[in-house]
Amino acid sequence: MLDKVGIAKRIAKEIKDGYYVNLGIGIPTLVANYIPQGMNVVLQSENGLLGMGPFPFEGEEDSDLINAGKQTITTVAGSAFFDSAMSFGMIRSRKVDLTILGAMEVSDNGDIANWKIPGKMVKGMGGAMDLVASAKNIIVAMQHVNKAGESKLLPKCELPLTGVCCVKKIVTELAVLDVTPEGFKLLERAPGVSVEEIKNATLGRLIIEGDIPEMIID
Amino acid sequence: MNKTVKNADEAIKDIGDNTTLMLGGFGLCGIPENCITALVKKGVKGLTCISNNAGVDDFGIGLMLKTRQVKKMISSYVGENAEFERQLLSGELEVELIPQGTLATRCLASGYGMPAVFTPAGVGTEVAIGKETRKFMVDGEEKEFLMEMAFESDFAIVKAWKGDTHGNLIFHETARNFNPMMAMAGKITIAEVEELVEAGQLEPDQIHTPGIYVHCIFQGSNYEKRIEQRTVRKK
Secondary structure: OOOHHHHHHHHHOOOOOOOEEEEOOOHHHHHHHHOOOOOOOEEEEOOOEEEEOOOOEOOOOOOOOEOOOOEEOOEEEEEEEOOHHHHHHHHHOOOOOEEEEEOOEEEOOOOEEOOOEOOOEOOOOOOHHHHHHHOOOEEEEOOOEOOOOOEOEEOOOOOOOOEOOOOOEEEOOOEEEEEEOOEEEEEEEOOOOOHHHHHHOOOOOEEOOOOOOEOOOO | OOOEOOOHHHHOOOOOOOOEEEEOOEOOEOOOHHHHHHHHHHOOOOEEEEOOOOOEOOEOOHHHHHOOOEEEEEEOOOOOOHHHHHHHHOOOOEEEEOOHHHHHHHHHHHHOOOOEEEEOOOOOOHHHOOOOEEEEEEOOEEEEEEEEEOOOEEEEEEEEEEEEOOOOEEOOHHHOOOHHHHHHHEEEEEEEEEEEEOOOOOOHHHOOEOHHHOOEEEEOOOOOOOOOEOOOEOO
16 A cells, blocks of 8 residues: 555656646645656646746745745746746646646546535635646546545545546556546556455446556655 | 825725725735735725635735625635635635636736636536536537636736836746736736836836736835745755
């Protein structure tokens, strides 16, 4: 079974040289730490920055320089600032190659819910609806089951949707799955996790073909 | 063409009860601190505020929520404010949550003189309820879009890094965010800047918002520029 860092490391393997990538809040943010050295990747922060660097050194925080999670950050060589309209312009016109975000639920046709729990949580969708409606490629980082042990990979999302038929790939603590027209296709198992365990944790349609390899993290 | 006013009190003097305001900023970054303080002092009520976020409990728009000056918020993300959540759940505050890109683009449309825009954000979700949809061919594929209306706002209040007496504005780093579009979208636009200079002292090539969109400008004071999430690494 993977921890959060393990999920982030596995997702980092999906990033290719030359990609522009938008990372959501939470586990997706960690992915930045595991992009292979020497690979040219530019991180987009939807509040108006291309070329997001690491956190600043202590004492060098700049209140005018934050990411979409409102964390203090830095720029890198080749960074550019722009306004929010242009930021979503580059998202909508599919210039961003890959979007990685978290989810509360995903359905087996690729619908995603991650912004609202009616009566409980009213934080808002931020940029998530714009991102999922336009992204060329969306990878979801999420827990396979909730705290009560219930599957979050469902035949149909129960929570209000963020977007429809948009998720392409899911990485959880148990597995890597593609979203296909026929349902979740199991690609890899987390170290020490059996196909049976993944079956039991998945409520949506699950396709298992042949031997499912264990994922390689490091 | 001198648009300079003395301070925030003078800049906001025409803002009355029940008006619609746009306020620039992302989180606490690039917010018009001086004007928010002046609005709290003036005590105008029944405001509809269009702003990406709603501040925190004791800073930014949060200060206007505490004094119950806000009737309605139109935002994309409001997660950092407990008082906000309390007023929302108790029904004291009306809230319209909309996608962040839609928020930005509805400001942009207003400033560009376009009544509506089409966006795929929110198709198939509760954001689409009651909205006109239309299908267009994009990259050889038919895709559904929502029609979203340009905002109409009585006032826009923005914060820039530098400005001149003609109202030309330059923003700094990610404090730019929603400020340029909101500056374009207000019927009346108020700009507060960290440094105000005479016309001619800013490089025309560097101007982000041309002064034609700005009706009054002043140099703010005592900027706190609070950091919401201080994240650092060790040397």
